[in-house]
Amino acid sequence: MKTVEEIYETLKAGMAQRAGFVPEDGCDLAVRLWAAAAQIQALEIQADWVLDQSFPQTAEGIYLDRHADMRGLTRLPASKAVGVLRFYVESAPAGELRVPAGTVCMSADGTRFQTTEEAVLTPEVLYADAPAEALEGGAQGNVVAGAVNILTACPVAVTGCSNPAAFSGGSDAEDDEALRERILASYRRLPNGANAAWYETTAMSHTGVAAAKAVGRARGIGTVDVYIAAESGAPEEELIAEVQADLAVKREIAVDVQVKAPTEKTVDVAVELDVGDGDFDSVKTETEQMLLGFFSGRLLGMPVRLAELGDKLYHLEGVENYRIISPAEDVDGDATVLPVLGEMTVTQMGA
Template sequence: MKSVDEIYQELLDAFAQRAGFVPENTCDLAVRLYAAAAQIQALNIQAEWVLDQSFPQTARGMYLDRHAAMRGLSRLPASKAAGTLRFSVDSPPALSVGIPAGTVCMTADERRFQTTGGVTLEVGKTYVDAPAEALEAGSGGNAVAGAVRFLTACPVAVTACVNPAAFSGGSDAEDDETLRERILESYRRLPNGANAAWYEQTAMSHDGVAAARAVGRARGIGTVDVYIAGESGLPGAALLEEVREDLRERREIAVDVEVKAPATVPVNVSAAIAVREGADFGEVKAQAELAVSNLFTGRMLGRPVLLAELGNRLYGLEGVENYRFSAPAEDLAADGTVLPVLGTLTVTELEA
């Protein structure tokens, strides 16, 4: 890209060839030529930007979305983390206590979660569990067990809340690079109404499907099994039926299509981390647990679990100086019918 000064000098040279003299730098004509040079450079920048947005390899944002739409694809939206909130009392109540849907609790850093259904703490009980989700979509809604412990509006008689298990399944909207890879893959594997790419792309067009894998001849000639996963992991029965009905209606003639939930393989992760001088191990540990948990979403369907990827997530955290894995001992190979899920997660301090 030429600078303004380079363009200005070219304008001066062209003027001098035709007029027979070079204007003084302080004259009105020179100022006009410099202003024209600045506008020409701006047009060059705009033309280069337009060229970038014209191809999926370089387009960004809404322009990349338009390339995706031409391939029948769309950007995966952000999803909310889901989990369970446990409400407890100091002593068993004499009367049942209702906890309505929409009751909000939060973490120490003010990430908020709300119950998605009303529950009742029965007489004689000291706690009750309620289904809940993050108030806002995105990976920031994922939280390790025990992180949610503050009531914002305390229900009558309830004295404490906590999440006994991690909130998971929260993910940010698909970023440009991931969407770009899917678009380019749709060119490399052209869907033709009969191949695996078509079945996978059709399944992915349904809201709630985070990943899909098609297996041909799964049950013999003329059969196709399509495995799907939701953002938080295994798909619900309603989503399975929705995709199944769609594919059966649009399938090839005489092809038997089944839509299935994948098998799950728990992956136990045990890591020791060394923190940088001045960093608090407790805070870094919480970040490390969250970073590892965020990897295991439904988008892992058919993908390998790589130690290098797990290590990058840890080493990229502020405060982590070094790490060492004792589990898993090796990479987990990819299998289109299998969804890796997080089993036990242990993060300890690496001894010097």
Template structure:
């Protein structure tokens, strides 16, 4: 990009060549030439920006969305994390205790989660589990096991709540680089109405689908299995039924297509982290827990779990000096039919040897 000074000197030289004299610095004409040089630089900047937005390799924001629309692709919106809440009573009740759907509980950091279905603690039992989701979409709802501890408006008999497993699947709106990669992939794997790319693109356009992987000849010639995930990971029956109808209507002639949930593969994560000198140890460990939980979700369908990628997430955190994984012991290879899900998560302080 040319500087204003460079453009001004060029205008000055051109004027002198045509007029036969060079204007004095600070005169009215010199000021006018300087102003023209500034406007020309602004036009060059604008032209470069327009050129960047004209190609998916360099477009940003809403202009990248328009490139995606030309390929039949939409940016993935923010998703809520999902998990399970366990409600407990101090003593076995003599009557069933009902926990309504929509019951809100919180973590110490005031992350709110709510039950998505009604749950019942049977008479004589001490607890009941209920599926739940974060109130707010985004990565903030990804909480580690045991983080949810505060009740809001539960039945009086309920005395405690916790989450036995992590809440995962919460993600922010798809960023430019991730969306750009999908757009460019649509050019490399052109959907033609018959290949796996077409089935994946069709599935991704269905509301509620977060990721899709198509496997051709899955059950022999003329068969295609389309594995999908929803916002909270594994899809529910309603999503699969709706997508099945959609694919059935649009499929090729003489092809059997199935919309299926992937097989879940539990991944236990155990890592020791060394905080930098002077850093808040507990804050660093909590950031590390959140970074590990954020990695898992429906968008991980068909992807590998690489220790290097998990490690990079830790190194990107402020205050992390070093780390050491004890689980998983090795990389987990990619499989189009498998969704890696977070199992146990243990983040401790790594004590460096003297």
């Protein structure tokens, strides 16, 4: 890309060749040439930008979305973390005590969660659970057990709240690089209405499906098993039935297609971190949140590589060094298997 100065000098040289004189710097004609040079450079920048958006290898944002649309793909949206909220009372109620759906609780960092069903405390019981989800999609909703402990509006007689298990399944919207890889993969594995790529693309077109893997001849000649996963992990029966009904209509003639949930493989993760003079507790929270987000439904059929985990750990703000204790080696991928996070342990190196 030429600079404005280079373009200006080219224009001056052209002027001298055609007019027989060189305009002096600062004169009206020189100012006009400088303005023209700036505009020419802006047009060159715009032309380069347009060229970049014309190809999926370099396009960004909504222009990359349009390339994806041409391949029958859509950017995966942000998903909400899901879990359970537990509500406590100091003394058992005499009758039923109901905590309505939509009750909002909050973690210390301000992330909000709401119940999706009501919780009912029965007589002689000091707590009740209700399914809940983060109010907003994104990885910030992935929090460890016990992190959600602030009542934003206290229901009658309820004195406290908590989450007995981690909230997981929250993820940010698919970034450009991940979407770009899927677009380019769709060119390398062209769906033809009969191959694995077609079955996977069709399954992924359903809202709620974060990943899909097709296995040909899974039960013999003329059979295809399609394994799907939701962002939070194993898919609901309703989602499986929805994809099954769609593929049953679109499948090849005389092909038996079954849509299934993958087998879950628990992966325990234990890491040690060196944070130097930093705050270990805050880095630990970030690490736990990263791990909860990493082990999502998008891992279906994928290996868990220590190198990838290490790269994510090392690039967390505040981490100066790390050691992965578990798993001791890479976990191989299998189209029928979804790696899920088991016991998670984050400790300080040298403590």
